[in-house]
Amino acid sequence: MHISNIFLAMILLSVLLSLKSNRLAALVKLVAFQGIVVSAVPLVLNTAHGLSFSLIMFFLILVLVKGLLIPALMFIAVNKVVTSREIEPIIGYHASLFAGLIMIVLSVYITNSLHSINYPIYIANHPHLADFAANHKLLLVTGITTMGSGLILLMTRRKAITQVIGYLMMENGIYLIGTALAKVVHAQYVVEFAVLLDLLVAVLVMGIVLNNINHTFDDVDTALLGQLKD
Amino acid sequence: MLQFVFIIPLIAGIAVFFLPVKTGRVVLLSTAVIHAFFTTMEWFKLTGPLQTRYFSNSPEGMLLLAILSFLFIFISLYTVFYMSEVEMSKEPTFNGCMLLFLSAMSMVTIADHIIMFWVAVEATTLMSAPLIFIRRSKESLEATWKYVLICSVGIALALLGCFFVIFSMEISDIHVRISFTSLYAIAPQLNPLWLKAGFIFIVIGYGTKVGLAPMHTWLPDAHSESPTPASALLSGALLNCAFLGVYRCHQLMFAAGLGEYSSNVLIAFGLASMLVSAVFILNQKDYKRMLAYSSIENMGIITIGIGIGGLAAFGAMLHIIHHSLIKSSLFLSAGNMLLGYGTKLIDKTGGVLRLFPKTGITFFAGFVGISGFPPFGLFISELLIILGAIKAGRYVTVSIFIFSLILIFAGAAKLVMQMIFKDNENDEILVPDKWPRALPPIILLLTSLVLTIWLPDSIYQTIQNVISSIGGPVNG
Amino acid sequence: MNIFFLAILLIGAGGVLALAAFKSYSLMKTGAVLAIIGGCGLGGYDAVKRLLQHTEPAVYNHTWLQVSTFSLKIDTVSAFFLVSVFVVSAVAALYSFQYLNDAKRATATAANYFFYALLIISMALVVCANNLVTFALAWELMSISSFFLVIYDVQKKATRDAGYIYFIFTQAGALFIFAGFGFLYSNTGSVGFEALASIPDSAKFIAFILILIGCGSKAGIIPLHIWLPYAHPAAPSHVSAVMSGVMIKIGIYGIVRFYLLLEPTSALFGQIVIVLGIISGILGVVYAIGKHDIKRLLAYHSVENIGIILLGLGIGMLGAATGNKTMAAFGFAGGLLHVFNHSLFKSLLFMGAGAVIQQTGTAKIDQLGGLIKKMPVTGRTFLVGSISISGLPPFNGFISEFLIYYGAFQGLQLQGASFLFSILAIISLAVIGGLAAACFTKVVGVVFLGEPRSDLAVRASEPGFSMVLAQLILAALCLTIGVWPDYFVQAAFRASQAIPLVADYEITQFMPIITNISRTVILFFLLILVVSIFRRFSYAGKEVTRSGTWGCGFTQPTVRMQYTGTSYGDTIVDFFRPFVRVRKKYSGINKIFPGETTYSSHIHDISEIGLNTFVVHPALYLLNKLRWIQHGNIQLYIGYIVLAIVVMLIFI
């Protein structure tokens, strides 16, 4: 029983909750929580060969951005913007929760198939990482589920803010999958920071646009954003 | 030094935010010129071949950088006169973002590290978003929202694709710098399955930005709602930059011996884009949307050409050059019409030739060019693509290609002829057309014309180097 | 070659000058017309020289866009076509000098001259093009410039629609040609014309068919002719003259050129071309009989004559395929000579029509009449043109048709399918001839003879000098070729010797026939002279009075009672019912004291109906069904992306 599994379980929990939560504020809190846990994952994974200073520094920055800055922005947005704090899903909560569960099953299936194809080679190449590889299964499952649920949120929620949150979840998922697969990236902090910066700016821009949308439409319901069509 | 091409615009852009309007304009123009200067330096390798950790001057990158830089000079020139017509409250923001946008795009063209490339592409999205919603009208906000969200989602997927590509390297226990150039070298050893997966995600991710159907959905809105200079820049430069990502990955697949697969994928997306644009160009109501869909079509043509390779790839490269020139010229002319009529509806813009002779001529000339007539370059590129496609034995592709070309031409010709020649019900002119704003489109068209008659050898050589990595020489 | 380039340069200079000097109207017109005529004269001289004296083909190469060369070559075939290009263009330019006389539209006129010059140049280049890319380039230039010429009267809706239809057809045709080029290129691996004869037969066939479709849409082969009856009436008359006289022949040139390059051995090529010729010829003339708009009628006659030309070429191809030298030589020579002849009399007729329209302000033949009294010269030249186009001696139309007949008759010695095709060719030629005569008796009779049917026709008078002169020149040429055909026939034979089979073919043994024809014609004229003297003599000293036409006992004849063109052609059109949709509106006589009754009939082109019902409407319907894609709903859009990924991952 590796410690990282607990983290991953927490992430999955947050995903499922976010799918069935009906209050924006709660949703934002969930994302903040999820952000912190996700940024902690590399930390707990690399316990195998000890913590480096840079790794910890990086962890702190990640937490700062994903766990504090972005949620803070979201909170401001929510408080400034939202008239009704309901989430107003296009498909019901239970349905989306159910979809989330299906997502988990799907990701498990994908992961297994991938492992059966790849991990023999992988472990052959990195024998010292055998247990690491084992953990990867769950990591990959979590990543795919998170990403999928993010997409579900994007497709099934009416409020623009919820879509931003969906985007963030998707980003987290991808980050997890990246951690599971490509460790080289996570050794290059410049690139990491650049990606992080992009994420931050993206949320910032979205926030600004949201703000403007709210000013002009008095709401952030994307149903109002369906005028441009052929 | 290579990085100047994005560092200088970056600094200038940030500066413009805080400078007064007049100086801002000056900075904009001068930066454009300086950028062009550095680009030429790079083009002629005056700084020597350069290979940093994250950047390199690849032939395809240089080609796009040259186009970008050339376009930007005239678009910024246009911007200055355009701004003097429309009093925009947030002009410094606009000019600043133009420069930041330029810097982001320049970064894309020279980025070599896979993730750094991704970062640059995402940056272009974010930097261009303010350009689109600068007016804060309902439509522009909606367009921006769709643009930012859809592109961000798409590009996030591209990041996933990048991870897959990297993993395809790690899994077979190779460790090189994860930059395109170094990956080409070891491409054959990459794990094909993960490489394919990566390719799919990257094509779909960056394809979203290129405007390949069915991920094109944001494009017509963004291109039609943004202010004229922005539209011109989006259509003329941004799409190419995004396409660079697709192209690089195709190159990688080719090096890995999966060229067959990636070619088919590209051709499929290209044909889809052409058909989709055909659907929406027929009885379109809004002329900027029409131009946007035509951009989708042309990106589709380019994708097809690259997918086919050989002579068609050469054609596609020519197509990139001439499409950028002609399409941005068209958007600038459309901007002049928008100023003159105050509406984007085709039914309300009649008799352009009579009311705005200069704009009418440039617009129609642009249309003639975009639909593949000489003396403009798209004629030769489309001819070469058809020849190459049939040589490659892709008969189905060719038939769909020709079919949709005819459809699109039929649709567009109807609208354009109506706009240019049919008389308008009321002849009131909001803003008369002036030489300063008519000149940039004319120059862009003339450039395309000159390049059709005489293509400099250096460009030819560059294109040769580009396509040599995807299916051999021109007469292959 | 230098003279050729000089001519091109001069013509181009004329066009540019027109743009430059549009401020002063008459100066612009004079300069442009003079330069164009000068250039055409120079080029025509060069071409004639090449045609008559056996000079080696001139070649010019200039590398272009690194992948191909800009390559020109003037051989006898090119020279032959060059002659008609330059002659007709020059005369039409002369005509245009007084035809375009609206100083208020100075810029439009300037543009018209510019694109006119461009059209001449591009046509000359197509005819001389010596590789695929050059051909394509010149072809597209030709299309675009002719498009701008068509939309001269752009403020009229009819003109815009005509231009639109033409634009679509020309672009679609070009794309088909490009596809055909693709097949050629993929087999030779080069854009050059050299190796084409060596490619496999299947590729030859596909490429030829594609090029036939492309060039056919330009030449106006039924069912690809739909743009023609729209574009020609819309364009100004000197433009219609050039387009119908020369430009559609460039389509024919494309077919001939690629046939010659491919050197196919199968008889299938000839048979296909013959069938197309028969369809175009007969249906073309039938539609022409049904039309009431003079220029539209002439446009359909262009279709008919393209049919005749195709018959000639088809016979030639059949002969080449079956190794029958005489058939091949005569068929090709006839076809080519008919190209030249038709370019003469068709432009003559269009100019006449233009003069009529300019003077009366209407193109509806049923409103005209008796014009030969008002405009004697135009009337007489138009009569000449009509006799020529009906293929009757003593004018030039007969000569070329005779050659085609002769070739076809040679085909009767063959067996099986070739025999049948020769029979069909002969019969359809005969029928076409008869119907053409019917149609032009109608035109001349209704427009120029009888009494004016409306006061539009009463006010007419002879058009300007340059217009009259242009028509006189062409009429004189028609007569010359009809009476002294030898040189022209020889030229046509020389051009037809581009076919390898008949390269060494000796035509001198057949020239006596031609000489005899011209003798017979001269005899005919002598007899006419004798008989008219006899007539004059028999009228000597007798009282010759004039009075009204005998009304057959009807006491109040009015001009409205005259037989109209509609009723004239009605029975013939009815005869071809299934191929011609006729819609008649007749209010009928229903009261005891009949009130005003109306009758109107309209002829529908079946290929147009077919295109609309089977291609255009279904396609539009289908595409409109797809418009929901851009639904405007962002969630849906993201759904597309997910869908795309899923699909791609399934097909990984």
Add this chain to the structure above:
Amino acid sequence: MEFTFSFASLLLLLVVFSLAPLFMGVILKVKAFFGGKQGAPLLIKYYTLIKLLRKGSVYSTSTTFIFKLGPIVSFVTAFMLLLFFPFAGLSPVLSFHGDVIMLFYLLGLGRFFTVLAALDTASPFEGMGAAREVFFSALAEATIFIILVLFFRLSGGSLSFAEYFSGNQVVNLWSQSAALIILVLIALFIILLTENSRVPVDDPATHLELTMIHEVMILDHSGPDLALIEMGSFCKMLFYSAFITCMLYPFHTGIAVFNFIIFITIMTLLYAGIGLVESITARYKMDMVPNFILTSFALVFFATILTMELV
């Protein structure tokens, strides 16, 4: 193939030409006989011509030079036919390979001008007649040329009247392909009736303009003009009958006089036959005429297809 000219033939031509009105007289006589009348004298047509030549003319004010040109052209073209035709086994006055095509097109020219002259008068009836004339003759052209095709096939590549009826491969009832010739004869007779506007296609003797074809077109012509037209129609008639005659009998008896006598006899009988047909058949309705002509076409086309097997 070269341009032959023989003087004796010219003499014969003139004789036959001068007899043409007489033959027309024969027709009238036969019709009168069947009508149980005594009828006009045989020479009636000569009298008519002389009468017409004596008269002056009245021209419609609508007419132009074309109206005067019409009769001349129609006569000359018809007369030129005779120049190229071999009467009674003699070689024709003029001849060259391929002259048939030329001659039938000359006939077309004559028709062209007759029609124009009719339209020149602005009379509704003449226009009506012209419309019918061009339509029917266009159909007849098809038959004529398919006959030429057949002859070319039978006579091994002949394209002139001289070649048809002289040389080793002649086309007549006594050659080996007689079966086909019979079909041609019927067809040619139909064409004769059509082209010369006889009953059942047209009735020269009718007095209702609405039902006429050829006669109505010359309503306004008078005096010498009319005389020219008459002579032209005589020539045309003469040509077709001579054509049939030469197919009925090969004039191979060496002596020219016998040939001549036989020729005249057959011609007379033929004209009498035409008279017979005219007196026992009624005129067709206008819309029946095309079928009538197409019948002739069908016959010859059938014959031509047969040659694929026989020849």
